[in-house]
Amino acid sequence: MNEVSNKDSFVLDANTFAKLHPKEFYRKFLTNNIRPDGRLLKKFRKTSINLNSLKSAEGSCVLKMGKTSVVCGIKAEVAEPRVDDPRKGYIVPNVELSPICSSIFKPGPPGELAQSISERIDKLFKQCKIIDLDKLCISEKNAVWVLYIDVICLSYDGNIFDAALYSIISALKSLKLPEVTFIEEEGKAEASKEKTISLELLSIPLSATYVVFDDKYVLADPNEEEENLSSTSITFIYNEEHKLCGISKLGGIPLSSELIQDCMSSAIERTDSLRELLESTLQRN
Template structure:
């Protein structure tokens, strides 16, 4: 009976739970799903991580390549994120070139990298104007059950903390780099940006960490990114219902609490493997 009601009237089905200030999966409105992190999942990558947020699963692999620094910034390196939402993760995606949602997710992750100063691009420079590291961060969603942005940001952060680059020396005379694969050093992570996403239901009810079904029924979505200092790094709102300043401040406060929880989780996972 309940399954039939959910299929025939999904909106009313969710409203019946919201009247009791809970959700179909048993969570409170402000509660995030169980989060797990597995670091070093891809042996062939320079850094990697697998993150699960409820049923949503994203794996991130970091591949470092030597490149020429940009002409406009000869002392900097690159970080290039790419989010892939293949058909295997959800029936809503089709084979072919990256769709609009995947492109928007890639752009969002790139904006988080730039605004949060997770690391200094200058640290990726080997020889000014001659040689730098380019970090290609491939994020693939293996299972999509909503809130892929939070999962991608967390997978990227965990993978970067797991990344170790080979030692490289550069000869100005020959212009040929020498790579020592036996000697590696980790990246200097300066900030720990964490994304917290929320959806608006029936124009006024706010829910944290929406599932795929909740995202489809929502009238608006909002993602807030904060760091360990409580600084607002980024905010993403793709349209829909507007929020009052008071409600927005409340979501930022929730995001700050979420950041602290995730930061502790990452530290715990790293300590367990060292």
């Protein structure tokens, strides 16, 4: 009896098993088309946004996507235009991932992931013409608006690119710039304390990210653990006209055309729902 009792007592509880054998733990769920957090494979996490929370910024957004949360603040400054573009303003996006949001990030200069996301967003703005940079011109060759867009991750649980991009687009939609006049005789710009202008976006591209687990299970909106356990991730960026603005793939395994097409259809639905959430939030504000 004691021998049987000892054998029965040596049974791993779910939490211990998940820590010791995380991939096998996931497989037991995924074979039943569900994830350990209760989501279906193509289910995205609950997403919420709160606009204009930072009173010191010209535009801002606090976003929560599951347990991933970020805050985006946009500071606008008047500066001299770049020599090669005397009639255009410009933007400077920056994503910060510090130890505050997760212990996997270290103090010091921006890490590889933060730099990569900042560069991808900068490239997206240049390629997709989200903003008419001519509209940021105050006086040709003299003064333009520079938009410093800072995204700070408050809590990291995966899929930071989708969260960062959505928070930036949302903050831009809420952006209010003071009306500025450039006084040539004095060589300076003078801002109105009462009049403000909004910045019209030419395009609203948003993203949807997926990872591939065991080379066959496709998981939408991956959390940090799912990212770490998966071999490949793929991100689709669509605008409001369902035009594919960008696609990026990390990881070496080839993906079938059927799998890609399935993800593309899901990504269109996801980005449409995010735009609807943004519009309803703007109307309430």
